[in-house]
Amino acid sequence: MALVLNEDEVMLRDTAEGFFAEKAPIKALRSLRDERDETGFDRGLWAEMAEMGFTGVVIDEDHGGVDMGFMAAGLIAEQMGRNLSASPFLSTAILAATAIREGGTDEQKSEWLPKIAGGEAIIALALDEGPKHHPAGTSATAEKSGNGFKLSGAKAMVVDGHVADALIIAARTSGDEGDAEGISLFIVDPKSKGVSTERTIMVDSRNAARIDLDDVEVSGDALLGSLDDGMAVLGKVLNAGRAAVAAELLGAGSQAFESTVSYIKERKQFGSIIGEFQALQHRASHLYSEMEIARSAVMGALTALDNNDPKAELYCAMAKAKLGSVAKLASQEGVQMHGGVGMTDEYDIGLFMKRIRVLQELFGDAHYHMNQFALANRF
Amino acid sequence: MSDLKAFAAEVREWLEANCPEEMRKPITGDKDLCWGGRNWEFQSDAQKVWLDRMVAKGWTVPTWPKEYGGAGLSRAEEIILKKEMARIGARSPLSSFGIWMLGPALLKFGTEEQKLEHLPPVARGEIRWCQGYSEPSAGSDLASLATKCEDKGDHFMVNGQKVWTSYADKADWIFCLVRTDNTGKKHHGISFVLFDMETPGVEARPIKLISGRSPFCETFFEDVRVEKKNLVGTRDRGWDVAKYLLTHEREMIGGQGQLEGQGRPLHEIAAGSLGIEDGKLADPMLRSKVAEAEIDDWAFSLTVSRKLAEAKAGASLGADSSMLKYYGTELNKRKYELMMDATGHDGLEWESDRSNDGKLARSWLRTKGNSIEGGTSEVQLNIISKHILQLPGA
Numbered sequence: 001m002a003l004v005l006n007e008d009e010v011m012l013r014d015t016a017e018g019f020f021a022e023k024a025p026i027k028a029l030r031s032l033r034d035e036r037d038e039t040g041f042d043r044g045l046w047a048e049m050a051e052m053g054f055t056g057v058v059i060d061e062d063h064g065g066v067d068m069g070f071m072a073a074g075l076i077a078e079q080m081g082r083n084l085s086a087s088p089f090l091s092t093a094i095l096a097a098t099a100i101r102e103g104g105t106d107e108q109k110s111e112w113l114p115k116i117a118g119g120e121a122i123i124a125l126a127l128d129e130g131p132k133h134h135p136a137g138t139s140a141t142a143e144k145s146g147n148g149f150k151l152s153g154a155k156a157m158v159v160d161g162h163v164a165d166a167l168i169i170a171a172r173t174s175g176d177e178g179d180a181e182g183i184s185l186f187i188v189d190p191k192s193k194g195v196s197t198e199r200t201i202m203v204d205s206r207n208a209a210r211i212d213l214d215d216v217e218v219s220g221d222a223l224l225g226s227l228d229d230g231m232a233v234l235g236k237v238l239n240a241g242r243a244a245v246a247a248e249l250l251g252a253g254s255q256a257f258e259s260t261v262s263y264i265k266e267r268k269q270f271g272s273i274i275g276e277f278q279a280l281q282h283r284a285s286h287l288y289s290e291m292e293i294a295r296s297a298v299m300g301a302l303t304a305l306d307n308n309d310p311k312a313e314l315y316c317a318m319a320k321a322k323l324g325s326v327a328k329l330a331s332q333e334g335v336q337m338h339g340g341v342g343m344t345d346e347y348d349i350g351l352f353m354k355r356i357r358v359l360q361e362l363f364g365d366a367h368y369h370m371n372q373f374a375l376a377n378r379f
Numbered sequence: 380m381s382d383l384k385a386f387a388a389e390v391r392e393w394l395e396a397n398c399p400e401e402m403r404k405p406i407t408g409d410k411d412l413c414w415g416g417r418n419w420e421f422q423s424d425a426q427k428v429w430l431d432r433m434v435a436k437g438w439t440v441p442t443w444p445k446e447y448g449g450a451g452l453s454r455a456e457e458i459i460l461k462k463e464m465a466r467i468g469a470r471s472p473l474s475s476f477g478i479w480m481l482g483p484a485l486l487k488f489g490t491e492e493q494k495l496e497h498l499p500p501v502a503r504g505e506i507r508w509c510q511g512y513s514e515p516s517a518g519s520d521l522a523s524l525a526t527k528c529e530d531k532g533d534h535f536m537v538n539g540q541k542v543w544t545s546y547a548d549k550a551d552w553i554f555c556l557v558r559t560d561n562t563g564k565k566h567h568g569i570s571f572v573l574f575d576m577e578t579p580g581v582e583a584r585p586i587k588l589i590s591g592r593s594p595f596c597e598t599f600f601e602d603v604r605v606e607k608k609n610l611v612g613t614r615d616r617g618w619d620v621a622k623y624l625l626t627h628e629r630e631m632i633g634g635q636g637q638l639e640g641q642g643r644p645l646h647e648i649a650a651g652s653l654g655i656e657d658g659k660l661a662d663p664m665l666r667s668k669v670a671e672a673e674i675d676d677w678a679f680s681l682t683v684s685r686k687l688a689e690a691k692a693g694a695s696l697g698a699d700s701s702m703l704k705y706y707g708t709e710l711n712k713r714k715y716e717l718m719m720d721a722t723g724h725d726g727l728e729w730e731s732d733r734s735n736d737g738k739l740a741r742s743w744l745r746t747k748g749n750s751i752e753g754g755t756s757e758v759q760l761n762i763i764s765k766h767i768l769q770l771p772g773a
Contacts, residue, residue, distance in 0.1 A: 001684065002684075003681060003684065003688060004685070004688045004689060264770070265770065265771060273772075276772035276773075278761075281760065281761070281768075281770050282760040284768055284770065285759075285760040285768060286760065288702065288763055288767060288768060289705055289763070292682055292699070293678045293682050293706060295682075295685075296679075296682040297677075297678040299681070299685065300677075318674050319678075321674050322674055322675070325671075367667070370670040370671055370674065373670050374659065374670040375658065377644075377673070378650075378655070378658065379646040379647075379655065379659065379666065
């Protein structure tokens with residue numbers, strides 16, 4: 001596996017680096033937060049991301065995308081992580097785009113993919129229900145009703161669910177809670193009767209929703225992918241989501257690390273720059289090493305997805321597990337090495353700690369993926 | 380790409396025809412390695428045949444120029460060769476400090492005459508080299524070394540002592556750091572010289588380690604005569620050579636876990652010892668540590684290939700060799716601790732046939748040296764602090 005960026009990828013990374021640093025820096029997140037923005041991100045930014053082609057990064061050209069693949073998507077996510085840029089990139093451009101591309105009928109693809117690529121639709125994945133990521137634990141139900149289905153249940157941590165133009169809802173059409181089989185996916189209009197949405201502002205000032213489904217009627221063509229076999233599509237969606245989140249963690253962790261190293265080169269105590277103290281030098285150097293290992297894990301996962309590697313799922317689990325721990329370490333060491341100012345809202349390091357904590361949790365934390373890794377290796 | 384594909388096909392065909400079956404079995408211990416040298420006794424005919432055939436192709440040192448015994452392969456071709464060898468489980472035909480450490484240093488700093496004299500015998504496995512670096516008072520602080528090298532007109536005379544000289548008792552020649560000047564700063568006045576271990580005044584005494592094995596020696600020099608033509612690089616500037624060579628040593632040590640990783644995976648060893656219940660390793664606490672170590676191991680091996688690929692693309696590995704050495708050795712120690720945890724009482728046996736003479740316990744103890752030799756983990760962290768993070772005073 002060659003883990004070196006090609007020329008196109010280097011160019012994209014540089015473009016994304018400049019774009020997010022200019023258009024969506026950390027202070028943009030601060031104003032969204034402080035002004036209690038209703039959307040929680042800047043729709044103008046999202047439109048510009050569409051112009052740049054970022055929204056259609058994993059959508060094919062026939063449907064208005066640029067089809068640059070997951071490595072490209074990861075490079076964009078990494079830069080968003082560095083700048084804590086708020087946008088529906090993960091929910092819409094990665095999760096929904098992958099779900100519809102992989103599971104959609106021609107009609108569904110024609111309806112939604114151009115809108116995603118054009119920045120005209122925001123789509124959120126409503127999967128998890130309890131406090132921890134657990135796809136097989138889906139208990140929301142979809143009962144046959146006439147030619148369509150009737151959905152009931154409650155979803156939590158629906159990223160961007162508060163502003164979604166459509167929801168992709170995982171619901172059980174057969175089997176019991178805990179079964180991977182028997183889950184189906186549906187594309188649902190959040191304005192449908194019986195859908196109630198509560199915006200949940202999270203610790204990182206980003207937004208998700210709790211969504212209650214009370215006998216929500218949908219037509220038969222709302223089904224996305226095969227009946228009872230939603231996991232076939234969901235598996236690919238989650239792989240993409242985990243790799244993209246790992247890439248964002250890499251960006252956030254790298255930025256937290258680098259700004260911490262800058263800080264300890266400036267801060268003076270006991271008449272010395274604190275970066276002269278070996279107690280800090282060794283911890284910083286250890287963290288550097290972990291960040292390098294983490295970068296390889298992310299690149300490995302993104303490459304595996306682009307190559308349709310049969311071990312892609314395992315690669316993504318590895319990357320999500322590794323980044324969950326390493327980015328957390330970067331944020332913890334970051335706050336500690338900043339000392340008192342690390343606890344203030346004025347310094348950015350705390351914002352990184354918050355974003356990293358959310359990303360750690362999304363689509364399975366390190367423990368979840370260590371367990372998956374072990375099960376896949378039969379131990 | 381088609382050239383590389385053709386090369387891969389050619390390599391595959393040649394290996395199939397020329398790698399003896401016996402040389403495709405996993406390495407079970409030091410005894411299976413071929414070190415070469417004047418006094419080498421081949422473990423089997425297959426070991427000799429394999430070495431001879433690989434030497435004839437120049438593939439013991441595939442990227443070295445042909446005139447020095449190599450095959451002049453590009454880095455990409457070398458990777459293909461390694462992959463094809465790995466595919467059939469082919470053993471390395473030759474383990475050699477001459478290849479891993481002296482070779483790169485001579486290729487960079489040696490004169491044409493020195494390269495022609497010393498490199499081909501290394502490539503053919505005829506001369507076995509050892510490294511004279513550390514001294515009793517110069518370990519982590521290597522530059523404070525004191526082995527004296529006096530200019531006697533037409534030759535040098537060396538007096539002093541080295542320690543941790545790997546296999547000095549079995550080596551034919553030594554590459555050695557000596558002090559030619561002690562009037563300036565400690566990094567100045569060091570020189571890099573080569574001499575035959577059979578020269579009068581050289582004595583190597585094995586050191587018994589906690590593993591019960593003796594891969595290292597104390598090596599003493601008393602009025603040892605060294606020819607002037609055997610000074611490598613500029614006199615008093617041997618530290619440049621030493622540093623360059625150390626980066627290669629670090630890469631080698633950092634990669635050791637990888638080589639051993641070709642054996643049974645940690646989780647299989649753990650499962651064999653503790654059993655599987657409901658599809659999971661029976662000890663749930665250990666299970667998560669095993670999973671974590673294997674994830675780190677996988678990400679680390681991706682990092683080794685990423686860093687090598689970056690170096691191929693023109694970037695220098697530089698101080699990142701310290702990162703690889705630090706991470707790889709610490710990870711290797713962690714894996715062996717987990718193997719000891721997993722095997723419990725069985726892993727403690729030291730002399731039985733059942734335990735292959737305490738192979739695991741001895742290997743576990745051996746790994747403790749990984750993060751000491753070639754610069755301790757703490758020294759590697761200092762190097763990262765200084766050269767990569769550019770922290771003040773590092």
